[in-house]
Each structure stands twice: as structure tokens, then as C-alpha cells.
Amino acid sequence: MNGTDPPSADAGASERAQRGKFASELAGGPGRERAGAEQLGGNGSVPELHEVDCPTDLREAIETAMGRYPDPRSASIPALWAVQRRYGWCTPEGIRQAAAVMGVPPAHLEAVASFYDLFRLEPAGRHDVLLCTNISCWMRGADELLEAVCGAADAELEKATHEGATSADGELFISNFQCMGACDIAPMAAIDGRYVGPLEAGDASAIVDDIRSGREPFPERSLVRRPAAGSPEPEPDPRVAES
Amino acid sequence: MPARETRILFRHIDEPGLAEIDTFRRLGGYRAAEKAFTTMEPTEVLNELESSGLRGRGGAGFSMGKKASFLPRGEMDKYLCCNADESEPGAFKDRELIQKNPHQLIEGITIGALAADANRCFVYIRGEYAEFADILERAVGEAYEAGYLGERAYGTGHQVELVVHRGAGAYICGEETALLDSLEGKRGNPRLKPPFPAIKGLYDGPTLINNVETLANCPHIIGRGADWFKSFGTEQSPGTKVVSVSGCVQRPGNYEVELGISSRELIEGLAGGPPPGHEVKAWFPGGSSAPILTAAELDVPYTFEDMQKAGSMLGSGSIIVADETVSIPHLALRTARFYHHESCGKCTPCREGTNWTVKMLERVIRGDATPMDLDVTASVQDNIIGNCLCVLGDSMAMPVGSMVRKFRNEFEQAIEEGRAAAALPLEEAEEWAPMEAA
Numbered sequence: 075m076n077g078t079d080p081p082s083a084d085a086g087a088s089e090r091a092q093r094g095k096f097a098s099e100l101a102g103g104p105g106r107e108r109a110g111a112e113q114l115g116g117n118g119s120v121p122e123l124h125e126v127d128c129p130t131d132l133r134e135a136i137e138t139a140m141g142r143y144p145d146p147r148s149a150s151i152p153a154l155w156a157v158q159r160r161y162g163w164c165t166p167e168g169i170r171q172a173a174a175v176m177g178v179p180p181a182h183l184e185a186v187a188s189f190y191d192l193f194r195l196e197p198a199g200r201h202d203v204l205l206c207t208n209i210s211c212w213m214r215g216a217d218e219l220l221e222a223v224c225g226a227a228d229a230e231l232e233k234a235t236h237e238g239a240t241s242a243d244g245e246l247f248i249s250n251f252q253c254m255g256a257c258d259i260a261p262m263a264a265i266d267g268r269y270v271g272p273l274e275a276g277d278a279s280a281i282v283d284d285i286r287s288g289r290e291p292f293p294e295r296s297l298v299r300r301p302a303a304g305s306p307e308p309e310p311d312p313r314v315a316e317s
Numbered sequence: 318m319p320a321r322e323t324r325i326l327f328r329h330i331d332e333p334g335l336a337e338i339d340t341f342r343r344l345g346g347y348r349a350a351e352k353a354f355t356t357m358e359p360t361e362v363l364n365e366l367e368s369s370g371l372r373g374r375g376g377a378g379f380s381m382g383k384k385a386s387f388l389p390r391g392e393m394d395k396y397l398c399c400n401a402d403e404s405e406p407g408a409f410k411d412r413e414l415i416q417k418n419p420h421q422l423i424e425g426i427t428i429g430a431l432a433a434d435a436n437r438c439f440v441y442i443r444g445e446y447a448e449f450a451d452i453l454e455r456a457v458g459e460a461y462e463a464g465y466l467g468e469r470a471y472g473t474g475h476q477v478e479l480v481v482h483r484g485a486g487a488y489i490c491g492e493e494t495a496l497l498d499s500l501e502g503k504r505g506n507p508r509l510k511p512p513f514p515a516i517k518g519l520y521d522g523p524t525l526i527n528n529v530e531t532l533a534n535c536p537h538i539i540g541r542g543a544d545w546f547k548s549f550g551t552e553q554s555p556g557t558k559v560v561s562v563s564g565c566v567q568r569p570g571n572y573e574v575e576l577g578i579s580s581r582e583l584i585e586g587l588a589g590g591p592p593p594g595h596e597v598k599a600w601f602p603g604g605s606s607a608p609i610l611t612a613a614e615l616d617v618p619y620t621f622e623d624m625q626k627a628g629s630m631l632g633s634g635s636i637i638v639a640d641e642t643v644s645i646p647h648l649a650l651r652t653a654r655f656y657h658h659e660s661c662g663k664c665t666p667c668r669e670g671t672n673w674t675v676k677m678l679e680r681v682i683r684g685d686a687t688p689m690d691l692d693v694t695a696s697v698q699d700n701i702i703g704n705c706l707c708v709l710g711d712s713m714a715m716p717v718g719s720m721v722r723k724f725r726n727e728f729e730q731a732i733e734e735g736r737a738a739a740a741l742p743l744e745e746a747e748e749w750a751p752m753e754a755a
Contacts, residue, residue, distance in 0.1 A: 144520060145502075151484065186502065190444070190505075192485040208605075208651065209407065212651055307329070313548055
């Protein structure tokens with residue numbers, strides 16, 4: 075601590091506390107009930123709704139999620155999904171807004187967000203391109219695919235391999251992501267949540283071009299269109315066929 | 318006998334419109350649950366499930382009926398959580414079951430809820446499965462409309478509520494107590510057991526946690542009886558199993574087979590084995606956390622008990638095949654890195670053990686390890702197993718340990734080549750290339 079910053083930070087905190095106090099006085103009582111905020115172990119207070127300027131649609135999405143659970147605090151992952159959908163990533167402001175709606179400290183939601191790999195804690199490209207390089211995909215050329223996609227999109231391979239990299243034009247967020255549960259179409263990618271494969275390094279520029287121009291890459295190779303591996307269906311076992 | 322599938326859960330799997338309630342009903346869907354709710358006592362349903370011998374399909378293979386019977390009786394909120402977090406490398410069966418036949422799962426959940434007397438159910442589905450969660454949510458909506466879910470399920474006095482809860486990318490949330498913490502809105506850290514979830518689970522209430530495939534079996538058991546179910550499979554592993562086969566095979570995918578089929582029929586018969594000119598070198602019988610088996614073990618019957626006898630495990634029923642082109646030290650590193658990344662960090666043996674294992678394997682591959690490193694690697698694995706709250710660390714230690722044991726020569730060769738290169742004159746050493754980086 076250099077002795078100059080803390081006083082101003084403290085001043086900000088006390089100012090916020092004052093505002094919070096004033097707000098609850100205005101409301102004619104002690105603020106609304108905090109859903110067990112003290113048990114969550116997060117530092118800091120729960121922001122008031124009027125302090126955070128939460129967009130109505132976001133607020134409604136979070137409140138709907140809260141209503142689905144016996145304990146509304148179960149809605150923290152759905153709330154963070156709503157924030158990420160609204161802002162493209164889990165912005166500090168978005169997290170504060172969600173915290174205010176849920177009545178929990180923002181630190182609690184930050185801790186949750188940082189635990190799960192699908193939440194973005196910094197700005198990321200508009201389109202998600204997750205490429206699996208786990209065992210089955212790796213054995214079928216996933217490393218080469220990841221490298222080729224990074225090359226085609228102008229994104230940093232080293233960064234994409236570890237925490238994910240945004241392409242130079244800001245359009246694509248490319249990340250090595252293991253294992254997505256689609257080893258039958260290895261090597262595969264999840265592009266904006268849609269599973270597609272098998273892909274090869276030679277497909278990289280088509281993938282990147284399609285995403286940039288708003289087309290779905292290789293729709294004929296999307297997982298949802300794939301029949302079961304053993305199709306056509308074999309004659310049923312006599313025990314299964316009866317009745 | 319040629320390799321063949323025995324489809325019960327996968328019957329009609331590619332029937333157009335199977336994910337919609339009308340098609341599902343036309344093919345006989347929801348009749349078993351209707352029968353259970355309207356003509357059977359909950360204890361009868363429980364007894365039927367227990368006597369079917371159905372073993373959990375998520376990895377542990379514990380008796381489903383027995384697990385349900387651990388929940389206390391009496392008036393209180395009880396929960397059923399369907400584990401659809403399927404994150405084990407190599408596993409993708411639940412995904413296809415949900416995508417193509419979501420109502421089979423919903424029907425199974427209602428039967429499980431009746432047996433355990435649970436009124437609130439959740440499907441914890443991994444966040445990556447967004448496309449499939451959408452399909453499931455649509456199906457849940459249809460089931461509510463049809464009256465199979467809700468305050469008076471199947472028109473009876475039993476309440477069954479069902480919520481689809483999406484995760485957000487964390488392997489550990491497939492561990493049942495981590496799943497509960499995550500579902501409560503927290504970071505997904507495993508809990509200390511006991512108390513077990515059957516006594517104190519979600520929101521501290523009694524909770525039954527079952528895998529997707531386990532629950533999808535329930536309508537068939539109730540519809541046709543435990544004895545019918547036991548006519549499939551072996552005495553200790555009754556029924557069929559949807560097996561995910563991937564890696565170096567020509568026809569990767571899910572195959573539903575009777576438990577007890579030879580592993581060779583699955584790998585070489587159904588999945589077509591490695592491409593022509595290649596052969597099986599090693600394979601994981603139950604996801605990447607299962608100790609590895611070799612080509613010499615291809616004739617082991619595919620059952621819980623035989624896999625255990627062979628020193629491995631059936632796990633979630635996911636086979637990953639490596640052919641002779643795959644370097645085992647690289648495979649070990651790929652495996653270890655995954656668990657290192659996914660370790661939640663709560664228990665020291667797992668957090669530090671996965672980290673050091675990755676570092677030592679990287680040294681082997683770079684060519685600057687010593688033979689002693691292999692013994693240290695082996696001892697690290699021994700010190701992880703059984704020493705943590707959950708089995709994530711074991712899930713790395715078991716396969717990596719088995720690879721060092723069964724393919725020690727490959728590791729030693731990498732080490733010796735690195736050491737020999739260090740002794741070369743400078744110009745020759747510069748030409749020496751370590752194993753290609755993984």
C-alpha cells in the first residue's frame with residue numbers, strides 16, 4: 075500500500091454505504107431481506123437494485139431463473155449465463171447487476187464465474203469456436219486443426235491452447251476445450267454451441283470464412299444430423315420385439 | 318456369432334420425431350410410468366428396480382435400487398438429481414440418449430422419483446450440451462402439458478417437478494457431491510462423505526443421484542419386469558449398455574450391446590477396429606480414467622466384474638482405442654493434463670499430484686528426465702489414490718500408473734534417447750530431436 079490510494083477507495087466505500095443506508099431509510103425500513111448473503115462468505119455488501127441500473131430484460135431473466143428453484147441462490151449459474159448473453163462476457167457491471175437482483179455479494183458471483191470454464195471473465199470474440207484436443211480428437215489430428223484455425227483466423231495459437239484467444243478482427247474466440255463429449259465426430263468443434271465434425275486442418279479457412287460471413291460451417295457435418303453409429307437399426311432381439 | 322447390437326434404450330433411436338411426445342407415445346412411451354403411478358405402490362416400484370439388479374451407468378456401477386432404498390421415508394422434501402454432466406473423456410452416450418429420446422429419460426426420472434418418493438427433480442446437464450439441453454427442455458414442457466409432470470403427475474396425488482439445470486464447464490461437477498454444490502449455486506467443490514447424499518444431499522435434504530442411462534432403463538424394467546431385464550447380460554451385470562467407442566476405429570459411435578459381449582466384438586466388430594494396416598495397441602475400457610488394457614486383453618468380456626478382474630473398470634462404458642502409431646508417453650501426458658486442468662484444487666494430493674505428474678511426463682518427452690523419474694511418477698500416483706475427497710485425482714493416477722507399468726519400455730526409451738543425445742558431440746546433438754511435443 076502506498077498510502078495515497080486507500081483513503082480515496084475508503085471514501086468511495088463509505089459513500090456507497092451511505093447511499094445504501096439512505097435508500098433503506100427512504101424505503102421506510104431495513105432493506106429487503108438478503109437471501110443468506112452472510113453465509114456466502116463473499117466480501118463486501120450486496121448492491122441495491124437502484125445502484126446498478128439493471129436492464130429490465132436481464133432482471134426478468136434472472137428472476138425467472140430464481141423462481142425455478144426451492145432456494146433462489148441456486149440461480150447463480152443461470153444468472154451468469156444471462157449476463158454473458160447480454161454483454162458477451164461476464165462484465166463486472168453485469169455481475170453487480172445480477173448480484174443486486176439475487177441479493178448476494180458480487181464477490182460470490184465472481185467466485186462462481188471464475189470456477190467454470192464457459193464463463194468469460196474478459197472481453198472475447200463474438201463467435202465461440204471451441205476445439206477439442208483431448209485423447210480421441212488428438213489421435214485424429216485435433217492439434218493440427220487448432221493450429222490451422224488459429225492461422226486462418228489470425229489468432230495466437232499459444233493463447234488459444236491455454237485460455238483462449240480472440241482473432242485479430244475481434245470476431246472469433248478460439249479455445250482449446252476438453253472434452254466436449256462428442257468423440258464420435260473427432261476431431262470436433264463447438265461453434266456458437268453447435269457441435270460439428272469430423273473436421274480436418276484443410277477445413278480451417280472454410281470454417282473461419284463461414285463464421286465471419288454469418289453462415290453455419292459444414293451444416294451437413296453437424297452432430298444433430300448424424301444417425302446412430304450402428305444404423306440402420308438391426309432386427310430387434312426376439313426378447314425386445316415381443317409385445 | 319457376428320457382432321451385433323441389442324437395442325433396448327436405442328430402439329427406434331433414429332425414428333423421425335422421436336424427441337416429440339406424440340411419436341414417443343405412439344411407440345409405447347409413458348405406459349410403464351403410467352402403470353407404476355396408477356397401479357403400483359412406491360415400494361413395489363422400488364423392489365422391482367432393486368431386484369432387476371440394474372447397476373449405475375455413470376461409472377461406479379452401484380445398484381440403482383439399493384441406492385434409492387437408502388433415502389429415508391416420511392414427509393419431507395426429497396430430491397432426485399439426474400446426472401447429465403457427462404464429461405469423462407471418451408463418454409458421449411448420455412448426449413445421444415438426451416438428443417434423440419428425451420422423453421425416455423423423463424419417463425425414467427418420474428419412475429425413479431416415485432421409487433425414492435422424491436418430489437423435486439433436476440437434470441444437471443453440462444453447459445456444453447446447450448443444443449441438447451434445448452431439446453430436453455422442450456420435451457419437459459411437453460411432459461408438463463401432458464400431465465406427466467407437475468403437482469398431480471399422471472393424474473395421481475404424487476407431485477413430480479422437473480427442472481433442467483445447465484452447468485457451465487467443469488468436469489468435477491459430474492462428481493455427485495460437487496454436482497450438488499454447483500446446483501446450489503456455488504463453486505463445484507466435492508463434499509466430505511459421509512453424510513451421503515441419500516441422507517443429506519441437495520439443500521441438506523435426502524437426494525437420489527442417478528446417471529441418464531440408469532434412469533432411461535427404468536421404464537423398460539417397470540414395463541416388462543425385473544426378470545425380463547435380467548434375461549439380458551450376466552448375473553452380476555444384467556441388462557444392456559450403451560458403449561461409446563472412439564479413437565482409432567473406423568466406425569466410432571454409440572453401440573448398445575448386451576453386457577458380457579467380448580470387447581473384441583465391440584471394438585473390431587461393431588466399431589470396425591483400426592483402419593486397414595493398423596492394429597490395436599492399447600485401449601481404455603471405461604473412459605480415460607480407467608487403467609489401460611492392451612491388445613492381449615481384447616477378449617475380456619465387457620462386464621463390470623470382468624473389467625475389474627482385468628485390473629481396470631467398465632466405468633461409464635466408454636472405449637478409447639489407440640493404435641500402434643500412438644506414443645504411450647504422449648498419451649499419458651494428454652491424459653494427465655486434462656485432470657490437472659480439471660482438479661478443483663481442494664485436496665492437496667490431487668492438486669499437487671496432477672501438477673507434478675504433468676511436469677514429469679513433460680520432462681520424459683523433452684528428453685531431460687532420468688530413469689528415477691519413472692519411479693517417482695509411480696509413487697506420486699500411489700500417493701493420490703484414496704487420499705482425496707473425490708476420485709478425480711485417482712482418475713489420473715490409475716490410467717497414468719497403468720501406462721507406466723504396462724509400457725515402461727517406451728518411457729525408458731524416451732529417457733535413454735534424451736540422455737544419449739546429451740553425451741553426443743555438439744553438432745550431432747543439435748540434429749537430435751526429442752519426441753515431438755504433445
